[in-house]
Amino acid sequence: MNDLFNSFKNGPDEQGRFGIFGGRFVSETLMPVILSLEEEYEKAKTDASFWAEMDDLWTHYVGRPSPLYYASRMTEELGGAKIYLKRDELNHTGAHKINNVLGQIILARRMGKTRIIAETGAGQHGVATATVCAKFGLQCVVYMGATDVERQAPNVFRMRLLGAEVVPVTSGRGTLKDAMNDAMRDWVTNVENTFYCIGTVAGPHPYPEMVRDFQAIIGKEVRWQLPEQEGEGRLPDSLVAAIGGGSNAMGLFYPFLDDESVRIIGVEAGGKGVDEKMEHCASLTGGRPGVLHGNRTYLLQDDDGQILEGHSISAGLDYPGIGPEHSWLHETGRAEYVSITDKEALEAFQFSCRTEGIIPALEPSHALAHVMKIAPTLPKDHILVMNMCGRGDKDIFTVAKHLGVEINTGG
């Protein structure tokens, strides 16, 4: 499967498509800037000095490589597959988001842009963007749904400490989709000096490709880290990752797409259950193809093509779409997609705390909940790698509320 003509790694094509998915569905005002970004990224891709700068920051600022950790007590309790956690929650700022932000900000600097905007759901991408902007002395404006501003208050304070302006978005239901709309509106208005740092593998071409390439460091590390512990040439048997827009998942999956023996599983947010009430964010399991935010992909929508709001306990997964490459991997059958409910994620959250002393974010708690389902059914020599893509500090208030515990914040 490694010949170039028959590879899952060749996408996107020149139109920015993965099969029928992806593309450049943006207003004319943005087209020139998207084309120049594509040009700049094409140059950077093969520019050793670009990757040298990334490597240096990844090592000394972010703390990469992140450990690949054998979770022995989880493995024992579940009594099946051997579970490894890719510890991206140990990155500076507490999630995988900064892997991508560094790449985009270095590009923004190369393009002479002085003002950075971002959308954020859980606040992790906003915090990562605010952090890197502080480091480089760039102006930073973060759009965040008003609902999320409330449920992710610690991250809002963090962003403000880091010097970012946080704009609460009240349109729609005030979550990630609405934040992305307002970020796009800011971008068309300030296109001359502003760089839009998108937080996931969605948006118009070249974002899905570019963000994937920046996040692919996750899977690339797993490829050499696993053999160090399991013997030369050993590949994982299964990969599991949570999906909001799909960036941490693409980052883990991409380097393994052409390794046929590796089973690839993406976990969507099933909210209150994937049924006709649509109180979930499982775009692949509960949606159909449509066009939003610059790309064609699976979306939650009604009969009229109006976008639905969805629901998830996890602000970072609360998005009615998914990156176009996932839609394509879904349709080609190369990856499988499943969903996990709020309740299952909460149980997994506590399981991780109790067995491994790792407080996970609610997003990877979804991935873990699926691991808890399948690990017991798999043989003991089956190696499963799960992306622990974020830590749970930001979520303790939400979790406490759901567990009926009141935390006195001193306020």
Place this chain on the structure above:
Amino acid sequence: MTRIDAKFAELQAAGKKAFVTYVMAGDPTYEASLDLVKALPAAGVDIIELGLPFTDPMADGEAIQLAGQRALDGGMSLQRTLDLARAFREDDDTTPIVLMGYYNPIYNRGVDKFLVDAREAGIDGLIVVDLPPEEDAELCLPAQAAGLNFIRLATPTTDDKRLPTVLTNTSGFVYYVSINGITGSAEANADDVAPEVARIKAKTDLPVIVGFGIKTPERAEAIAAVADGAVVGSAIVSEIAKGKSTAEVAAFVKTLADAAHRA
């Protein structure tokens, strides 16, 4: 020749500029909106842009966002929007209607089916904000083949190198977006717009109509004077939002139309 082409030929013969208005279909209700649309030609409107409501209007400012929300809350849909156009056509067979919106509701209906239905409803042209020339194969080319005009937006960021790409496959007229930004935000300035219109007209025989950021009769006149016409949207939609009657909104539209026609 579409109704749009015919209208421009007529305006040109009379030495008049075009006055174009945008209203959201179904805002605040289907009936009220149909009443207003029916009143527009008599108020001096040459071309009607009919907004197709969408949950996520990324190129629109608050006024049109809220208008879309009101329409959707009232049960508006693509089907009802086509119904409204058809109802208008029952007693007006000349005023062109341009459907303006976003691609997803159209894609969701199926492009081929949509084009048949749109023509049959009496729609003459389409403006689909999130379909740049790079995505022409989606809707632009099939629409032209089906006899509908596909009106493209040109913007301040459309430089000389890109302009030919934007003009290729554009028909009916060119819509020059006078500002970088969303609808209803900054005010367009005639001195800035004039050279841009000239730049576009040097490359096409199509009429060039200017919109975004025109809110007053004075501005409509000044902008129409340096182009082939002017579009007003958010300012009218804002009047509807205030709960004004059809007669009151139509009277406001007339002041704008008269001003544009003085140019």
